Amino acid sequence: IAGITQAPTSQILAAGRRMTLRCTQDMRHNAMYWYRQDLGLGLRLIHYSNTAGTTGKGEVPDGYSVSRANTDDFPLTLASAVPSQTSVYFCASRADMNTEAFFGQGTRLTVV
Amino acid sequence: LAKTTQPISMDSYEGQEVNITCSHNNIATNDYITWYQQFPSQGPRFIIQGYKTKVTNEVASLFIPADRKSSTLSLPRVSLSDTAVYYCLVGRVNYGQNFVFGPGTRLSVLP
Numbered sequence: 309i310a311g312i313t314q315a316p317t318s319q320i321l322a323a324g325r326r327m328t329l330r331c332t333q334d335m336r337h338n339a340m341y342w343y344r345q346d347l348g349l350g351l352r353l354i355h356y357s358n359t360a361g362t363t364g365k366g367e368v369p370d371g372y373s374v375s376r377a378n379t380d381d382f383p384l385t386l387a388s389a390v391p392s393q394t395s396v397y398f399c400a401s402r403a404d405m406n407t408e409a410f411f412g413q414g415t416r417l418t419v420v
Numbered sequence: 421l422a423k424t425t426q427p428i429s430m431d432s433y434e435g436q437e438v439n440i441t442c443s444h445n446n447i448a449t450n451d452y453i454t455w456y457q458q459f460p461s462q463g464p465r466f467i468i469q470g471y472k473t474k475v476t477n478e479v480a481s482l483f484i485p486a487d488r489k490s491s492t493l494s495l496p497r498v499s500l501s502d503t504a505v506y507y508c509l510v511g512r513v514n515y516g517q518n519f520v521f522g523p524g525t526r527l528s529v530l531p
Contacts (some may be wrong), residue, residue, distance in 0.1 A: 339519075349523075350522060350524060351484075351520075353462070353521075356517060356519065366516065367520060371497045396461075400463065402463075402519075404468070405452075406452050408454075409456075409519070410465075410466075411462075411463025411464055412463055413463065414461070414462070414463055
């Protein structure tokens with residue numbers, strides 16, 4: 309692994325199902341983030357973690373949960389998916405504030 | 421967190437210099453200015469960051485006037501591959517819940 313990796317790359321999910329999007333980084337970055345980007349629109353922050361063991365809510369946290377049990381991993385869970393959660397999800401990490409952020413390749417999620 | 425305003429879209433032709441200006445009237449003393457670039461179907465990537473005057477790297481230049489109420493990202497001699505969305509972020513604490521992106525500027529480079 310080099311950098312930040314997301315899995316899966318894409319997923320079609322039935323409404324009502326539970327889904328966890330995975331994000332792993334090997335840069336020992338303190339801060340990690342989850343964003344969603346709807347087609348043709350900007351990025352919206354879902355949840356963040358400033359350091360392992362802490363998490364916080366972003367702009368659009370409803371319907372999503374996260375955990376940060378260690379430095380490397382920051383999974384995003386949809387407890388019961390709804391069609392409005394159809395989007396591309398990006399995970400990002402950065403060493404500290406004012407340092408550059410690195411983004412994963414994205415997970416394209418379609419809820420039907 | 422300083423609010424930023426930048427044009428929604430811009431068009432340019434290959435070989436031209438492109439300047440994208442970001443307004444941030446309520447920038448704080450310790451705030452940095454950071455630009456990211458996002459290609460279609462990819463996550464954003466860091467381009468450049470500055471505090472005052474001018475910063476240049478292999479990709480772009482960032483011009484910041486003395487009052488720091490605006491900044492200009494300059495892309496020299498753009499090519500078709502520079503077609504992307506460019507985001508301006510301002511803040512010392514671009515951290516936690518403050519690490520948010522505005523709509524950005526959609527740059528289209530035409531042949």
